[in-house]
Amino acid sequence: MIGWKPWLFPAPSHVLDALLGLMNIHTGFGEPISSHWPRVILEPGQHVRALAPWWGSPLMKAILVSGIRLLEGFAISVAIGAILGLLMWRFIELDRFLGPLLLGLQTLPSVCWVPLAILTLGINESGILFVLIMGSFSAIALVLRDGLRNIPPLYPRAGMMMGARGWRLYYYVLLPASLPALASSLRTGFSFAWRSLMGAELIFVVDKWRGLGFLLEAGREFSDVAQVAAVMIVMVVIGMLADRWLFAIVQRRVQTRFGLAT
Amino acid sequence: MRANSVSIKPIEPTPSADEARPQSHGDKRISTPSGDGVSGRGRLVLKNVSKNFPGSTVHALRDVDLVCDPGEFVVVVGPSGCGKSTLLNVAAGMLKPDSGAVSLDGQPIRAPGPERAMVFQDHGLFPWLTAAQNIEFGLKMAGVPRSDRAARVDAALKLVHLAPKRDLLIHELSGGMRQRVAIARALVMDPAVLLMDEPFAALDAQTRTLLHEQLQELWVRTRKTILFVTHSVGEAVRLADRIIVLHAHPGRIRREIKVDLAHPRNFDSADITQLVRTVRKEIEDEVNRVNAEMAETYWKPQAPGDLGADPGVMGDGI
Numbered sequence: 001m002i003g004w005k006p007w008l009f010p011a012p013s014h015v016l017d018a019l020l021g022l023m024n025i026h027t028g029f030g031e032p033i034s035s036h037w038p039r040v041i042l043e044p045g046q047h048v049r050a051l052a053p054w055w056g057s058p059l060m061k062a063i064l065v066s067g068i069r070l071l072e073g074f075a076i077s078v079a080i081g082a083i084l085g086l087l088m089w090r091f092i093e094l095d096r097f098l099g100p101l102l103l104g105l106q107t108l109p110s111v112c113w114v115p116l117a118i119l120t121l122g123i124n125e126s127g128i129l130f131v132l133i134m135g136s137f138s139a140i141a142l143v144l145r146d147g148l149r150n151i152p153p154l155y156p157r158a159g160m161m162m163g164a165r166g167w168r169l170y171y172y173v174l175l176p177a178s179l180p181a182l183a184s185s186l187r188t189g190f191s192f193a194w195r196s197l198m199g200a201e202l203i204f205v206v207d208k209w210r211g212l213g214f215l216l217e218a219g220r221e222f223s224d225v226a227q228v229a230a231v232m233i234v235m236v237v238i239g240m241l242a243d244r245w246l247f248a249i250v251q252r253r254v255q256t257r258f259g260l261a262t
Numbered sequence: 263m264r265a266n267s268v269s270i271k272p273i274e275p276t277p278s279a280d281e282a283r284p285q286s287h288g289d290k291r292i293s294t295p296s297g298d299g300v301s302g303r304g305r306l307v308l309k310n311v312s313k314n315f316p317g318s319t320v321h322a323l324r325d326v327d328l329v330c331d332p333g334e335f336v337v338v339v340g341p342s343g344c345g346k347s348t349l350l351n352v353a354a355g356m357l358k359p360d361s362g363a364v365s366l367d368g369q370p371i372r373a374p375g376p377e378r379a380m381v382f383q384d385h386g387l388f389p390w391l392t393a394a395q396n397i398e399f400g401l402k403m404a405g406v407p408r409s410d411r412a413a414r415v416d417a418a419l420k421l422v423h424l425a426p427k428r429d430l431l432i433h434e435l436s437g438g439m440r441q442r443v444a445i446a447r448a449l450v451m452d453p454a455v456l457l458m459d460e461p462f463a464a465l466d467a468q469t470r471t472l473l474h475e476q477l478q479e480l481w482v483r484t485r486k487t488i489l490f491v492t493h494s495v496g497e498a499v500r501l502a503d504r505i506i507v508l509h510a511h512p513g514r515i516r517r518e519i520k521v522d523l524a525h526p527r528n529f530d531s532a533d534i535t536q537l538v539r540t541v542r543k544e545i546e547d548e549v550n551r552v553n554a555e556m557a558e559t560y561w562k563p564q565a566p567g568d569l570g571a572d573p574g575v576m577g578d579g580i
Contacts, residue, residue: 157356158386160374162400162451172403176390258389259433 010226018226019233022059022215058215059234066197066211069125073132074193080133081140081189088141089148102138110135110196114203125209128200135196140189147181183254187247194239303367304454304487306330306353311362313348321512322348323359328506328515330455333485337502339492339541345513346491350459353489354380366454376400379448380457383464385440387432393443394419394428400451418450421480438469442476449484458490462497471529474500478526495542500529507544517544
C-alpha cells in the first residue's frame with residue numbers, strides 16, 4: 001500500500017460503502033482492513049430491525065426532493081419553452097429577435113443564474129426552480145422550433161385540402177406532425193433541467209428540503225470523498241435512466257410510428 | 263369488368279363546412295351508381311388566370327383559359343418549370359391568382375377545400391395515421407358521423423384494392439400503394455374535381471402502368487372531372503380525353519389535343535403509340551427551347567477539354 005490515500009482517491013469499496021451508508025445500510029466496506037464484510041454494523045445493544053429503513057434514508061429523501069423539484073421546474077420549463085418555440089416558429093420576426101438571444105442563453109452555464117436568483121428571489125425553493133427553468137427552457141424552445149420547421153409543408157396543405165381549418169388544422173395535423181420535434185425537445189430539455197437542478201442544489205441550501213446536490217456539498221464539507229463520488233454516481237445514473245428508459249423510449253415510439261426509426 | 267357495386271356517396275353538407283356546396287346543382291347531383299352517368303357537377307373554369315411569383319420577372323401563368331367539363335379527364339403537359347403545378351395549385355385554391363377568375367360549378371374558388379381533392383406527387387399522407395385513418399381524415403373534418411365513416415372508408419379502400427392493408431402505417435406501404443391510398447383519400451370526399459399533381463412521377467415504370475390502368479378504371483366508374491398534371495407525354499396520351507400543352511416562360515396554353523380513344527385503353531395499341539409520337543413532337547420544340555434557356559442561365563455541359571485545369575496537374579496549386 002504505497003502512497004494510497006483513500007481520502008483523496010477512494011477505493012471502489014469506500015464508494016460503495018458510502019452509497020449504501022446513505023441508504024441506511026451500514027457495512028464494513030469502508031474499513032481499511034476487514035476480514036468479514038459485508039456485514040451490518042450494530043451499535044452495542046442495537047438490534048438489526050431497529051435500524052432506520054432504507055426508504056427513509058438520506059439518499060432516498062434527497063432523490064425524492066430533487067425529483068419533485070425537477071418535475072415542478074421541468075413542467076414550467078416545458079410550458080414556457082413550448083409556447084416560445086411555437087411562437088418563434090409561427091412568427092418569423094419574433095424568431096429573428098428571440099432566436100439568437102435564446103441561443104446565447106443556452107451557452108450560459110446555468111449556475112451563472114445562481115447569483116441573480118439569490119439576490120432577487122433569495123435562498124429558497126423559487127430560487128432553485130428559477131435556475132432550473134432558466135437553464136432548460138431555451139433548449140426546449142430552440143429544439144421545438146427547429147423540429148416544427150422540419151414539418152413538411154405538404155402536411156398542412158393536405159390537411160387544408162381535406163377541409164381542416166383553424167384550430168382543427170393545428171390540433172389534427174400540426175400537433176401530431178410535431179410529435180417527433182416535441183419528443184426530442186423534451187429529451188434535450190430534461191438533461192438540461194437535471195444538470196441545472198444539480199448545480200442549483202449544490203449552492204442553495206434550503207433547510208429541511210435536502211436534494212442530491214446538498215448531499216454532494218455535505219460530502220465536500222466533511223471531506224468525505226467517498227460520499228462525493230457516491231452522490232455523483234447517483235446523479236449520473238438517474239440522469240441516464242430517465243433518458244434511456246423514459247425519453248429515449250418515447251422518442252423511439254414516435255419515430256417508429258412515423259417511419260423515421262432506422 | 264367488375265360489378266360497379268361500390269359507390270361513394272356525396273358528403274352531406276354540414277354547417278361546419280364554410281364553403282357551401284353548389285346548391286344550384288342540387289337536383290342534378292346524382293351519386294352516380296354506375297359508370298355511365300355524368301354527375302353534372304365538376305365544371306372547373308379558369309378564366310384569364312395570371313400568376314406571378316414575387317421576385318420573378320417571368321409570368322408563371324399568363325392569361326390561361328381552361329374549362330374542364332363535368333366528367334372530363336384533362337391532362338396538362340409541358341416541360342418542367344412551365345407552370346403546371348402553379349396552374350393546379352390555383353385550381354385547388356392553394357395559390358391566389360394575380361388576376362383572372364377560378365370557379366367550380368359557378369362558385370368562385372378562394373381556399374383549398376374537399377370538393378377539389380388533390381393528389382400530390384409525394385402523396386402527402388399523414389405518417390401518424392394508418393391507411394384507413396388517412397382516408398377517414400377528410401370525413402372526420404367534414405363532420406360525418408363515425409358510423410357512416412367506416413362504411414365509406416371501406417368502400418374507398420376496396421375501390422383502390424387496398425382493403426387488406428387498411429391498418430398499416432404509411433411507411434409500411436409501397437410507393438404505389440401510398441399513391442392509391444392518396445387517391446382513395448381524395449375520392450372518399452366525393453369531390454367535384456380530382457386534381458392530380460404528377461401523382462405517379464416518383465414511381466417505377468411497372469407500378470406506374472398498373473396505376474394508369476387502375477386510375478382509368480376508377481375514372482370510368484366514378485366519372486369525376488380530373489385535372490391531371492404531368493411532364494410525361496406517354497402518361498398524358500394514355501389517360502387524357504384532352505391534352506393541354508403548356509408553354510413555358512410565360513406559362514400559357516400552347517395547344518389542345520383531343521384524344522378520341524375509348525376507355526379503357528390498351529396502352530400498347532398502335533393508336534396510342536402513334537399519338538404519343540405526334541404529341542411528343544408538339545412539345546419537343548417547347549422542351550428544347552426551355553432547356554436551352556435554362557442552360558444559358560444556369561449551366562452548360564462542356565467538353566472535357568474545356569474544363570480548365572489538366573487533370574494531371576490537379577492539386578498542384580495547393
